[in-house]
Amino acid sequence: MFPKDTDVPEKSRSNLFIGLFCIAFALVLIFIWIPLDTKTGIVERARGKYVIGDALAPTVAAGFVLLGGLLLLMFERHAKLQPILSLSKIKFVASLIAVIIVGFGVMRFAGPIAVEVANMFRDDPMEYRLLRATPGWKHIGYIFGGMIIVSGIIAIVERKMSRRALMTGLAVVVILIAVFDLPFDDLLLPPNGDV
Amino acid sequence: MDILAYIWLGIQAVFMGPEAFSILGISISITVMMVLAGFLFGILVGATPGLAGPFAMAISLPILISVFGYTPDALLPVMGFLIGIMKGATIGGAVPAILFNTPGTPDAFMTTLDGYPMAQKGQAKKALRVAHLSSASGDTFSDIVLFVCAPFLAIIVESYLDLPEKTGLLILSLSFIAAVIGGSAGKGLISIGLGLLAVYVGTGEDFYPRMSLGAEGLSRGFPITTAVLGVLIIGAVFKELEEIWRDSQSTKPVQTPTETGDQKLHWADVKRLSPIIARSAAIGTCIGALPGVGSTLAATLGYTVGRARHQRTKAADAPEFGEGAPEGVAATEAANSAVSGANLIPVLSLGIPGNAAAVFLILAAESIGGFNPGPAVFRFSPDVVNPELVIAFGIFTCMTIANIFNWTIGGVFMRSMGFMINIPKSLLLPAVLLLTLTAIYVQETRLEAIWFALGFGVLGYLMRVLTISPLPFVIAFILGRSLEQTARQAYSATGNDPFFLFNNPIALVFILMSVAVIILSGRKSKGAARE
Numbered sequence: 001m002f003p004k005d006t007d008v009p010e011k012s013r014s015n016l017f018i019g020l021f022c023i024a025f026a027l028v029l030i031f032i033w034i035p036l037d038t039k040t041g042i043v044e045r046a047r048g049k050y051v052i053g054d055a056l057a058p059t060v061a062a063g064f065v066l067l068g069g070l071l072l073l074m075f076e077r078h079a080k081l082q083p084i085l086s087l088s089k090i091k092f093v094a095s096l097i098a099v100i101i102v103g104f105g106v107m108r109f110a111g112p113i114a115v116e117v118a119n120m121f122r123d124d125p126m127e128y129r130l131l132r133a134t135p136g137w138k139h140i141g142y143i144f145g146g147m148i149i150v151s152g153i154i155a156i157v158e159r160k161m162s163r164r165a166l167m168t169g170l171a172v173v174v175i176l177i178a179v180f181d182l183p184f185d186d187l188l189l190p191p192n193g194d195v
Numbered sequence: 196m197d198i199l200a201y202i203w204l205g206i207q208a209v210f211m212g213p214e215a216f217s218i219l220g221i222s223i224s225i226t227v228m229m230v231l232a233g234f235l236f237g238i239l240v241g242a243t244p245g246l247a248g249p250f251a252m253a254i255s256l257p258i259l260i261s262v263f264g265y266t267p268d269a270l271l272p273v274m275g276f277l278i279g280i281m282k283g284a285t286i287g288g289a290v291p292a293i294l295f296n297t298p299g300t301p302d303a304f305m306t307t308l309d310g311y312p313m314a315q316k317g318q319a320k321k322a323l324r325v326a327h328l329s330s331a332s333g334d335t336f337s338d339i340v341l342f343v344c345a346p347f348l349a350i351i352v353e354s355y356l357d358l359p360e361k362t363g364l365l366i367l368s369l370s371f372i373a374a375v376i377g378g379s380a381g382k383g384l385i386s387i388g389l390g391l392l393a394v395y396v397g398t399g400e401d402f403y404p405r406m407s408l409g410a411e412g413l414s415r416g417f418p419i420t421t422a423v424l425g426v427l428i429i430g431a432v433f434k435e436l437e438e439i440w441r442d443s444q445s446t447k448p449v450q451t452p453t454e455t456g457d458q459k460l461h462w463a464d465v466k467r468l469s470p471i472i473a474r475s476a477a478i479g480t481c482i483g484a485l486p487g488v489g490s491t492l493a494a495t496l497g498y499t500v501g502r503a504r505h506q507r508t509k510a511a512d513a514p515e516f517g518e519g520a521p522e523g524v525a526a527t528e529a530a531n532s533a534v535s536g537a538n539l540i541p542v543l544s545l546g547i548p549g550n551a552a553a554v555f556l557i558l559a560a561e562s563i564g565g566f567n568p569g570p571a572v573f574r575f576s577p578d579v580v581n582p583e584l585v586i587a588f589g590i591f592t593c594m595t596i597a598n599i600f601n602w603t604i605g606g607v608f609m610r611s612m613g614f615m616i617n618i619p620k621s622l623l624l625p626a627v628l629l630l631t632l633t634a635i636y637v638q639e640t641r642l643e644a645i646w647f648a649l650g651f652g653v654l655g656y657l658m659r660v661l662t663i664s665p666l667p668f669v670i671a672f673i674l675g676r677s678l679e680q681t682a683r684q685a686y687s688a689t690g691n692d693p694f695f696l697f698n699n700p701i702a703l704v705f706i707l708m709s710v711a712v713i714i715l716s717g718r719k720s721k722g723a724a725r726e
Contacts, residue, residue: 015381018661022385029392039403043693050691054399057679058406061395064388068373071381071713075721079379083662092437093656097649100632104645146629153625157440164622172626176633184261190633193640 012082015072022069029062092156099152107145108191114140132192139177142189146173196577198346204580205588208271209596226271226589230596233276235608237283241290242612244297245435245620248284250627252277252555253428257420257634260562267565270586275593277559281552282334282597285532286605289326290612293524294319297616302490302531305498309516309523316519317455320610324460325468325521326528327606333476333529335598337536340480341543342591349544349573356570358685359695363705365678366696368486368547369671370709375485377664380716386663389654390671391678393417398676400683412643420635421647422672423558426665427551429648430655432628437656439621464521471501471522472529479533486541486549486670490534497530498523536594542568543587547674554669562638 035041040053112128115137119125131137151169155161181189208226215225233255240251259276263269288303293310306326313322356364373383392406397416399405407413475497482493501523502516509515509522516523539556541547546569548554560566565582572583635648658665689695696702 014661018385018663019381026388033406037408038399038405039401040399050693052683052686054401054405057399057675057682058392058395061388061391061675064369064373064384064391066388067713068381068384068386068388071384071717071720072379075717076379076381079720083660085657085660089437089660092440093433093653096433096436097653100628100649104642108642146633149632150625150629153436153628154621157436157621157625159440168622168626172629176630179258180261180633180637187261187637188640190636190645191642193636194642 012084013077014082014084015076015079019069019072019077022065022072026062026066026069029065030059034058034062095156096153099156100149103145103149103152104190105145106148107141108194109141110144111137111141111191112195129195132188132195138189138192139181141191142177143170143173145190146176196575196580198575201575201581201584202588204585205590206592208585208589209275209592212271213268226275226593227596229272230275230279230593231600233279234283234597234600234605235279236276237280237285238287238290238605238608238612239283239615240280241284241287241303242609242615243287243618243623244291244295244616245623246627247288247551248281249551249555250428250431251280251284252552253424254627254630254634255280256555256559256562257638259559261637263563265563267563267582267586269563270560270566271589271593273559273563274556274586274590275596277552277556278590278593279597279600281535281556282594282601283605285334285535286327286330286528286601286609287612289330289524289528290323290609291616293322293326294613295616302494302534303527304491305494305527305531306524308498308527309518309520312514312517312519313521313524317453318458318519319454320458321460322521322524323610324458324606325464325524327609328460328465329468329472329475329525329528330532331598331601331605332472333479333531333533334536334601336473336476337480337483337533338591338594338598339536340484341536341539341594344484345540345543345587346573348540349570350575352545352570353574356701357699358681358688359699359702360705362678362681362685363696363699363702363709364545365547365674365681367705367709367712368541368545369667369674369678370712372486372549372667372670374712374716376666377662379662379720380713381720382661382663383667383716384713386658386665386667387671390422390668391675393422393651393668394672394675395679417647417651418639418644419558419561419672420638421644422651423554423669424631424635425648425651426655426658426668427554428631429628429652430659430665432624432631433652433656434659435620436624439624468522468525471504471525474500474504475526475529476533479530480537482530483534483537483549484540486538486545486547490531490550493534494527494531497526501526543572543590544570546570546677548670551666551669554666554673557673 034055038055040055042053042056042059043050044053115126115128115131147169150172151165154165154168180187210224212224212226214222215228216223236251237248240246241248255276259273263272288298289306289310292298292303292306293314296307296311298304298307310322310326369387373387374380376383396406397404397413404414478497478500479493482496505516505520505522514520538549538553541549542553542556548557557568560568566586572587574581632645632648635644655665685695692698696706
């Protein structure tokens with residue numbers, strides 16, 4: 001969808017490494033993973049006749065990967081403008097993933113923790129599971145977790161945490177609650193399907 | 196029932212379906228309103244740099260399904276909305292390309308070459324009018340070709356192709372897509388192979404879910420939404436965010452172009468532009484009919500052909516292509532818009548999606564049920580009504596309605612969308628990310644789906660960084676089960692013949708063509724590497 005890629009240095013040999021990785025991965029698939037993790041072979045004998053087994057389709061898929069790797073090695077190893085996967089890109093995407101995981105972690109546990117805190121001031125204890133359809137309680141996790149995800153990613157991209165990032169995070173979760181939750185009784189916002 | 200009766204039923208299904216409201220006693224159906232809403236939303240999304248039609252389709256689908264449910268009545272309103280987005284985004288993409296030199300959608304890149312110089316010369320509104328005229332013309336022409344060709348192609352496929360040939364055709368389609376998308380046959384094959392592998396995890400006919408590593412989570416396989424939205428949308432968001440982070444371009448001030456002189460599009464302009472629009476529309480339609488060949492190539496070819504004609508026929512004082520020629524805007528917009536309708540030819544007649552928008556239409560059909568795009572749709576059963584054929588003609592009606600909206604209100608709405616450039620991508624994309632993850636969760640209602648989607652998102656990001664197109668992955672994921680099922684049936688139907696692909700002449704031709712297209716593409720890549 002977004003074909004532009006601006007950082008394709010002249011000296012990269014990434015096609016060679018992608019090709020070698022794909023060949024190795026395909027061989028592991030064909031000779032180790034698929035045979036060990038599939039109960040029927042490429043062709044099986046069932047009720048006196050041969051039928052296609054479950055291993056054939058993934059083996060064909062691995063064949064595509066193998067062929068692709070070989071083509072890269074044979075025809076495109078010396079192609080100009082090969083891309084490079086730099087450490088900074090890996091770190092950047094890892095930081096995005098970390099923020100999302102933390103956000104979903106908070107989303108998962110914020111509601112139950114809020115209920116436990118409320119229970120300290122009540123005589124009859126409540127259970128979050130029974131409150132997951134109750135407005136207010138059911139939104140706690142989504143609001144905090146969603147804000148962490150949106151505001152955190154904005155802060156990473158803009159290289160600073162700002163009030164604008166926090167307000168955007170809050171506005172986004174409120175809008176999404178209005179879109180997904182308020183009009184529909186049968187939809188469950190995260191994490192309410194798992195608690 | 197004859198074909199006219201089916202067409203009439205399709206039109207009735209759209210106009211006489213559930214009512215949204217009535218004006219002066221005239222009932223306005225909900226499907227018509229959904230086409231309008233999708234069309235306007237599509238223009239808005241297309242005019243927003245960083246978003247594209249598939250984004251909007253991805254995030255709308257779960258909401259639409261929640262509103263309309265999983266009943267056959269839901270198909271036309273949902274499909275109508277998605278078709279509206281597809282068409283709206285196509286014309287919306289030209290707005291920031293012309294006004295701010297920033298293509299709203301990838302296929303509008305070529306529009307910047309002449310659109311932005313026109314805007315700099317004070318001709319922004321005129322450039323937008325040229326873009327709208329060309330886009331609407333190309334789109335309408337392409338739709339007419341779709342309406343005529345898709346049923347005939349489907350009937351031919353159903354009449355002449357049996358199970359072995361259909362297996363061969365699926366393999367040929369995958370090989371062709373691998374060879375043409377992204378410009379590297381090797382990387383295309385890797386993308387196809389990974390997509391097939393992903394769809395085969397946790398499936399199969401045996402009691403044990405294959406390749407699941409004994410893990411409960413993998414034993415149910417990867418939900419289609421996690422793979423499609425993960426690789427196509429989340430991966431694209433990660434890549435866009437990384438580019439903003441690297442370039443720190445998100446806070447650049449935006450200059451609104453000033454306007455001078457006559458901004459109207461006169462009849463003389465239309466007459467002058469018509470031959471260029473007609474050629475580009477034909478080029479875009481031919482390109483669009485081939486699965487996997489995108490609108491960017493169509494725009495490039497349309498522009499190249501248009502430039503050659505312009506150099507021969509232009510007046511001495513008229514600007515060259517690249518210097519603000521209206522013909523340049525017309526050539527690219529007519530070509531890239533003509534792709535959208537023709538791209539549905541392989542979808543509706545063969546069940547093979549050719550681009551990201553088609554992927555989401557198939558996803559909608561699969562999610563709701565009751566309509567399986569493919570040659571069986573166009574079975575003109577004389578005695579019993581084929582409901583899928585009624586839906587197909589209903590879809591054609593929705594496309595025609597969207598075109599009418601495009602011709603009547605599209606231009607005005609498009610020209611008012613210049614303000615969308617002011618929404619910073621650094622704020623918009625994290626919101627799109629949370630929206631996508633929420634949309635996945637409300638459909639799957641388990642956190643496991645979020646982790647799968649994130650995993651596919653990282654894969655989509657890595658593929659983009661390594662210039663491996665993610666579209667073949669998604670198409671292979673969608674076609675994978677159908678390929679395996681057809682091969683199993685073909686094997687049984689040919690009396691367990693292991694060489695069923697080679698003993699049947701048409702299937703053999705398809706397989707030979709698959710091999711040839713990969714070898715030719717590989718040799719072309721080698722030649723390009725040597726230059």
